[in-house]
Amino acid sequence: MNNGSVTDPLTLAHEVDAGLRAEARPERAASEKAYLKSHLRHYGTSVPAIRSTVRRTVGVEGLNHDDLRTLVAALWAMPVHECRVAAVELLASYVHLLSTDDVDLLERLLRESRTWALVDGLAANVVGPLVERAPGMGPVLDRWAVDADHWIRRAALLALLVPLRQGAGDFDRFGRYADAMLAEKEFFIRKAIGWVLRDTGRRRPDLVYAWLLPRASRASGVTVREAVKPLSDAQRAAILAARKPT
Template identity: 30%
Template sequence: MTAERPTLPTDITPETYVGHIRRALQPLADPAAAAQMRAYMRDQFPFLGIPTPARRRALRALPTVPWRDREWVAVAQLLWREPEREYRYAAADLLRKYAARFDATRIAPILALAQSEPWWDTVDSLAVTIGTVIARERKTDADAQACADAWLGHDSPWVRRVAMLHQLGWRLETDEARLFRYARTLAPETDFFIRKAIGWALRDYANWNPDAVSAFLAAHRYSLSALTLREAGRHLQA
């Protein structure tokens, strides 16, 4: 039988918990791997050089903390200040792990993280976390998705990408009309990551309602980009 992880004292703070994360990750740093990771990300960000499986194993070994939501967002905000990208990946993983506990008040600070040195590697995980929160809120608030509607016109393409992707994993709970409206709204954009996001969101829903997505693609094949059509139709029968 696997022994349970110890629980840290109840008076632990987000700052001290981030210290535990630093001590767990820093011994795993690999400068050679860090250089490769940085090159893969177009030399935009520094890295420790820790592959995802090793990073997640190290963090799983940390003691548990009896927090609900506010403290986890604070931990993520602190980790976002660290220069190396792995700390942001750790933050994104923690937010996804505890997303089901968050209420709507946590959406704004998480969306703010998505706008801090944004790239797909952090934005996409945060989009799923935000979507989890919205899905939970939607059970008691019919207007819970209205915030995502506003993001469609945001100046940042990464926030618009969050809007397009926030229903990933919702399966047949997806708001189909909203999904298709977002796709039509963003279709004129030339940004690679927006076009990719439209296709990805449609493909995800096609796993559960292929007929609806096929009909949408057929009706809008001249307004959607080739990239979007290719991504959306990847698993659909010709």
């Protein structure tokens, strides 16, 4: 496929699977499955090996939009963690082919992921670039931010991560979502808020400080510990002091 041939996507899916199995590490598989509390089969193939297998088997050119969807769906249908990671990597490599018409697919994959190891890549590296170029994604994120599924809410936050990390992005939108979620008990929401604040703060610490200080008493320890890492000593001390009961 990487030479421009028109290999059937379903055949490609089986070739990717075979490549992933060839890189399997059974000793890694058992520990990773337990760590992720996964219901899927695990080969123990590392993420770098997954990426190289995808590049070697599929390449980064040659798929059209429909073939991409077919290949991703076929890989996802295999009850194997590494095949699903490969599907995420493919979507990230071919994200330029995606549009708001593909939200149905992306949302289905997010809902079926049930782990940060799949949700985070889908949100930051697939949904995120689509949000940046498609204004119609705003209402989608608004809906996700209040979804009953905490993985979908996490995806709404992390879809905004990469531009904010780069010193750009829509901090106002993130701030609205995060403010509404600050009181949540779910660890993966608390961690995501802190993560985005931490990465935003590396370039714009004053922005993060101004947002977090009046909310410090409502923010969880997980969120605050991440968020204050790039801040100055004075800013960090002020936020920690604001968390103490008066």
